Amino acid sequence: MSKHSTPKDRAAKLRDEINYHNYRYYVLDDPEIPDAEYDRLMRELQEIEQAHSELITPDSPTQRVGGAPLEEFAKVRHRVPMLSLNNAFSDEEVDDFVRRIQERMNSEECEFTAEPKMDGLAISLVYEKGLLVQGSTRGDGTTGEDVTQNVRTIPSIALRLIDQDYPPRLEVRGEVYMTRAAFAALNRRQAENDEKLFANPRNAAAGALRQLDPRITAQRNLEFVSYGIGHVEGWDLPATQSATLEQLKKWGVRISSELEVVRGEKGCLDYYARMQARRDGLPFEIDGVVYKLNALEQQQAMGFVAKAPRWALAHKFPAQEESTRLLGIDVQVGRTGAITPVARLEPVFVGGVTVTNATLHNQDEIDRKDVRVGDTVIVRRAGDVIPEVAGVVLSRRPQGAKKFHMPTHCPVCGSNIVREEGEAIAYCTGGLVCAAQRKGAIAHFASRRAMDIEGLGHKLIDQLVDTELVHNVSDIYALTMKQLADLERMGEKSAQNLVDGIEASKATTLPRFLYALGIRNVGEATALGLAQHFGDLKPLIHADAEALQQVPDIGPVVAQSIASFFSEAHNRKVIEKLVSAGIHWPEVERPAESAIAGKTFVITGTLDAMSRDEAKVKLQQRGAKVSGSVSKKTDYVIVGADPGSKADKARELGVEILDEAALLKLLA
Ligand code: 9MJ
Secondary structure (H helix, E strand, O other): OOOOOOHHHHHHHHHHHHHHHHHHHHHOOOOOOOHHHHHHHHHHHHHHHHHOHHHOOOOOHHHOOOOOOOOOOOEEEOOOOOOOOOEEOOHHHHHHHHHHHHHHHOOOOOEEEEEEEEOOEEEEEEEEOOEEEEEEEOOOOOEEEEOHHHHOOOOOOOOEOOOOOOOOEEEEEEEEEEOHHHHHHHHHHHHHOOOOOOOOHHHHHHHHHOOOOHHHHHHOOEEEEEEEEEEEEOOOOOOEHHHHHHHHHHOOOOEOOOOEEEEHHHHHHHHHHHHHHHHHHOOOOEEEEEEEEOEHHHHHHHOEEOOEEOOEEEEEOOOOEEEEEEEEEEEEEOOOOEEEEEEEEEEEEEOOEEEEEEEOOOHHHHHHHOOOEOOEEEEEOOOOOOOEEEEEOHHHOOOOOEOOOOOOEOOOOOOEEEOOOOOOOEEEOOHHHOHHHHHHHHHHHHOOOOOOOOOOOHHHHHHHHHOOOOOOHHHHHHOOHHHHHOOOOOOHHHHHHHHHHHHHHOEOOHHHHHHHOOOOOOOHHHHHHHHHHHOOHHHHHOOOHHHHOOOOOOOHHHHHHHHHHHHOHHHHHHHHHHHHOOOEOOOOOOOOOOOOOOOEEEEEOEOOOOOHHHHHHHHHHOOOEEEOOOOOOOOEEEEOEOOOHHHHHHHHHOOEEEOHHHHHHHHO
16 A cells, blocks of 8 residues: 555545446456456455455445345336337338338438347346446336346446446446356356256346345356436436447446447348347347437337337347257267267257257256156257257146156167266267267268368268278278269269369378367367377377377376377278378478467457367467457457457557458468
8 A cells, every 4th residue: 555545545546446447348348457457456455445344335346245145126116117129020020110210200211229139138227426226127117126236246337437427316227148158157067066057148147137145146247238228317318329328338337339320221131130140159149139219309209109119129030949849859879979869859940940850968968957758848049059958848848758868778889878977978889880980980080170071971971881881981092983973862973073072182281180080089279289299190199198298288188088099900000091092291380489479369250260269279279368358468359250349449459450361370
């Protein structure tokens, strides 16, 4: 503490400073100081408050989790009702909405705000003299529940507004939600503790917000974004919705970084298309976009019908969840022998396609969700991931719904199925005896990111294995035109194309080849690490587990998988045959001292060659840091397709921007 300030002054100064840095971090997405320094400020404040408890104030950033668990939530009556939004599911409905407004306003093209429709829970926050005094749920729109002590735990909600010109009483409205990452982490913890899994981030957020003990809410990593205001006193509202939101932002209220002002129907539909393209790449789930007439005067003229404003519209994406009946459960055998229970479903249209199968992951998940054959289940298809059974509608369980038990023998080869103590996954012990495992291994070998054999798909692999033309991957390179042309649904031309594809695959890279071998626990990143560390195949084949652990990020388990793979005479023989068939790769360049070690990267937008997570891992393997937000300390921003506001931020700050090609070059 400085010699000249009293503990009281210093505490007040620290609170202001921390409040300001929260604002930089959560609202502006532009932190000014490193986390370590922020932590030091927090610690100093905590120490002062510990020594002088009379100095603790309700808006102190140390006081987010306070108070004892409640018995129940008190009721809160909303001064201005919290309305719902009318929904549109088609362009025609958007056309109706826009046309009706423009006719009434006598305008060719009205302005609308457009923002993502967050899939969370609506919440009302009341600030009095800048201090957060109440948080409540929407409830039925008229009366909600007082969840003040829970919303206080949400770091992106300001406990005190900043600046000084805020109105004496301000009600902020917005959405509380959980990011995909927080949701995944929560379900992982739930599974570890044998507790119930949440079906989706929205349910998880609702559960977290309705905890009577705020300490639990605090652990759930909720977030908040505002989309408007409710009751206000002592403030002349700006002329538009967008200016209102911008003003909230200046006061320290987080608003959507995707907020835009668009014109007319075309502007709305363009925004919808852009958000839909980016939907799966966003860190949170959205179920559509929301348009609001921008001019408040025009909003007033349009007024309300029943429970929704005529000046706003939720334009929904196709649902990612539907319910349907579970007809049966089969098991599928993967290339590693992993047995996956698969739900056979009454066909259901979800996420834009008809789904008849969905994964049930493993026996533990089935038990935790208590899924039984005959149940009505919730099927979820988010983005490109495999559809899954997310939960059961228990109230619709028919009598005699049957529990699932893992078979004891592989349905394909009849070998024993075993599940190791402490493992979630059961495996077929058949190894290469099992046709399903062989087929899976061949499909993996031929896949795009491995040997990339064009024209060698699942149906063809089934035939090649079933007719015993191919036993293992090395047999692919002995296939003749004649053998291929004799197969079902295979003409001269496709046979020739496949022969060409097989020939072309011979020129590869060592990391691709290693990945293609399908060694358990060796993904692309590990394959790359192995290639760079050993430089060539020979030294790798002869490396023992200890030598393998010298490779960055390879621990004892992975080292053991690799060593056992290469110690099998059978595997070495296949590799020999592949190499004699002509598979070759250029010399592996070992990164001398990685040029990007120690540099900080931010990745935004959709990449072609890999997901953002994969890119992150690859950068980290080269000693780089990957951060979630752009600041002056960022060295490079990688910009993929449809980048978010981070690209703009980078330009603003003069941070170097790289496209995907430049990233790949850095990684090569
Ligand atoms: C969501 N869920 O993102 C509204 N919302 O406005 C947005 N919800 C809303 N606006 C008035 N962006 C009532 C609800």
